[in-house]
Amino acid sequence: MEVIRAKTAGFCMGVILALHKLDALVEAGGSGGGIFTLGPIIHNPQVLSAYERKGVRTVPAPEDLPSGSTAVIRAHGVPRGVEHRLLARGVTVVDATCPKVKKAQLLIREQTLSGRTLLLYGEEKHPEVKGLLSYAASGALLFETREQLSRMMLDPGKRYCLAAQTTQEKEIFEAVADDLIRCRRCDVIVLRTICDTTRERQEEAVRIARTVDFMIVVGGFESGNTRRIAQVVSAQGTPCLHVETAGDLPMEEIRRYGKIGLTGGASTPKGLIDEIQRILSSRNGAPVAGPPPRRDHAASEGGVP
Ligand code: SF4
16 A cells, blocks of 8 residues: 655644643643643644643633643633733743744734724634634624625724634635725735645645545544645545544555555644554554544534634
8 A cells, every 4th residue: 555645744833832842841840830731732632641641731711720830821822811810820821822823913913903903714712713813902803704704794994904813724815805805895904824834734635635545634633723634635525534543544444545645733743643654554554443433524523623
């Protein structure tokens, strides 16, 4: 069986930086009151379990953190003001917000402070989106699809700024910008906040999908960017399976294919992708026990983070 592995598969820069900060903290022992992350540091259960074993705990809200503890702000960032609330509770803060997310937050702040209303393309429930919205100083409208924005009444006398969650699809965003500027003649400044990493992964996955019989996308089932890769691959008509670990591989079915594409999300450890590649590349690889596969998970469950 031939395996074509994507060069872009695996951790992105933002995830690497965040995990380096957490690793350094674990090694140093934190501030003595325990090490916590506000929400999961990344959307990968295998990585989270490994950190749990090292004593890192995940809490959902700043109020859950005890005084004297250390809190790591994850790559998605947090809503404005959370850091101050943590410091006021006597918590040491380590900010691991991805520099690209931080830049998007600050650009939104700058433009909306001059009176522009934010138009944000993103998933309502995603933590990064909640953070970005909190930086809007003059109101915000959130939309998840181009159609949704087209149904919104925009005030012709108002000034707007358009931005996106960093992991959204660039083509759709550009089409939205075009709708606003050319069709609706809005006074709008376009902030290009989409991360190229996401686009590069999706483009490479599509290129590979066009040349293989079957595609495997590795990553947490809760990882939005992994699910979107599976969605764009499925849209090519190539059979595609989103798996978290080698235990999810339906080996009997996979053996029917001669050429398989392999990629992973921005929060997928290299070791998990290596293991799957090893199994796929081995003609003698025995069927792997595990839970039933979750085919095309991305397409079936929509865009929750
Ligand atoms: S996908 Fe891009 S914006 Fe998101 S954490 Fe990774 S590098 Fe940062």
